[in-house]
Amino acid sequence: MKTRIGILGLGGVGGYFGGLLAKAYADSDAIEIIFIARGKTKKAIAANGLKIILDESEMIVFPKLLSDDAEKIGKLDYLICATKTYDIETSFESIKNCITSKTIILPLYNGVDATERILNLFPENNVLQGCVYIVSMIESPGVIKKIGHYEKLFFGSKNTSISSLKELQSIFEKASVESYLVENIEETVWEKFIFISALASVTSYLNENIGGILNNPDNKAIYISLLNEITAVALAKGLALPNDIIVQTIIKLEKSPQDNTSSMHRDLLAGHKIEVNSLTEFVVKEGMKYGVPTPMYRMILDKLMDSIIY
Numbered sequence: 001m002k003t004r005i006g007i008l009g010l011g012g013v014g015g016y017f018g019g020l021l022a023k024a025y026a027d028s029d030a031i032e033i034i035f036i037a038r039g040k041t042k043k044a045i046a047a048n049g050l051k052i053i054l055d056e057s058e059m060i061v062f063p064k065l066l067s068d069d070a071e072k073i074g075k076l077d078y079l080i081c082a083t084k085t086y087d088i089e090t091s092f093e094s095i096k097n098c099i100t101s102k103t104i105i106l107p108l109y110n111g112v113d114a115t116e117r118i119l120n121l122f123p124e125n126n127v128l129q130g131c132v133y134i135v136s137m138i139e140s141p142g143v144i145k146k147i148g149h150y151e152k153l154f155f156g157s158k159n160t161s162i163s164s165l166k167e168l169q170s171i172f173e174k175a176s177v178e179s180y181l182v183e184n185i186e187e188t189v190w191e192k193f194i195f196i197s198a199l200a201s202v203t204s205y206l207n208e209n210i211g212g213i214l215n216n217p218d219n220k221a222i223y224i225s226l227l228n229e230i231t232a233v234a235l236a237k238g239l240a241l242p243n244d245i246i247v248q249t250i251i252k253l254e255k256s257p258q259d260n261t262s263s264m265h266r267d268l269l270a271g272h273k274i275e276v277n278s279l280t281e282f283v284v285k286e287g288m289k290y291g292v293p294t295p296m297y298r299m300i301l302d303k304l305m306d307s308i309i310y
């Protein structure tokens with residue numbers, strides 16, 4: 001029996017990591033990679049394959065199967081999902097018949113609420129936690145552009161043993177996916193969340209890239225207020241974060257390309273829907289739940305909500 005792996009969402013993240021998997025297992029008798037894509041993306045991949053453009057090279061890959069029809073896709077052993085967070089519920093609804101109680105689900109979204117939201121839909125399933133560090137985007141449907149060498153994927157589970165996830169780790173390793181199976185995945189995901197939530201909120205609010213935040217003392221002060229607020233929320237929730245998490249996060253940002261920005265800011269500039277609920281509003285709501293004030297987050301949330309029209 002083949003191990004069947006579905007990739008839901010062939011954008012910047014799903015397209016890149018799914019593309020590496022499809023390339024590695026193109027001729028495999030043991031592993032089948034299925035791209036779950038719709039509309040223009042499905043049409044473009046069917047016609048030309050999925051193109052991945054890197055800084056110095058490019059590749060074209062074809063999955064074993066490309067579909068958005070649950071019946072054609074069939075039952076999946078693994079589902080790796082990387083739509084935007086605002087599409088979680090509708091995208092899962094469209095392929096619910098592909099998920100059995102044994103399907104292992106790996107969410108690769110920004111934010112920390114995806115696992116719980118998917119578990120609400122599929123309470124029987126092993127829904128892992130995951131996060132990625134990558135700068136990658138859709139250039140046109142079926143064409144993904146990845147910038148720089150940054151491409152780490154972290155995954156794990158609070159509820160299952162590390163040993164039960166070794167198969168997936170080996171699948172990633174053989175496909176040259178830079179993946180890390182970690183024991184303390186909840187903290188790992190929160191460390192990424194602290195980094196991206198503050199960055200996405202401040203870059204979108206000020207319409208500045210990373211350099212514009214770090215090199216302007218007023219902008220940096222807003223960013224640091226956000227880091228203080230989100231860290232206070234995380235600690236109130238009982239997360240065991242490193243004592244110097246704020247310093248570590250700033251150092252991480254200083255090491256990032258200064259002309260880059262967050263994917264939420266890129267989406268805002270392009271007039272696309274943004275993940276403000278998972279990246280900004282979530283912190284305000286959790287703050288209220290745990291009695292932690294988040295005035296800077298609230299101010300930015302109000303401004304972003306006022307400026308977006310869907």
Ligand SMILES: NC(=O)C1=CN([C@@H]2O[C@H](COP(=O)(O)OP(=O)(O)OC[C@H]3O[C@@H](n4cnc5c(N)ncnc54)[C@H](OP(=O)(O)O)[C@@H]3O)[C@@H](O)[C@H]2O)C=CC1
Binds near residue numbers: 010015082138
């Ligand atoms: N891009 C980046 O560099 C990074 C992104 N992230 C996070 O990763 C997640 C994914 O982001 P990203 O890859 O940028 O998103 P993109 O917008 O690039 O891609 C999302 C893809 O999901 C597809 N999709 C949505 N609904 C469905 C559906 N029902 N069936 C099939 N496909 C569907 C969209 O297709 P369609 O056009 O048909 O809607 C689109 O191709 C987000 O949470 C983001 O915050 C994390 C780190 C870095």
Ligand SMILES: CC(C)(CO)C(=O)C(=O)O
Binds near residue numbers: 110132134135196
């Ligand atoms: C951290 C960063 C900037 C790249 O991984 C990101 O997650 C995003 O742009 O959403």
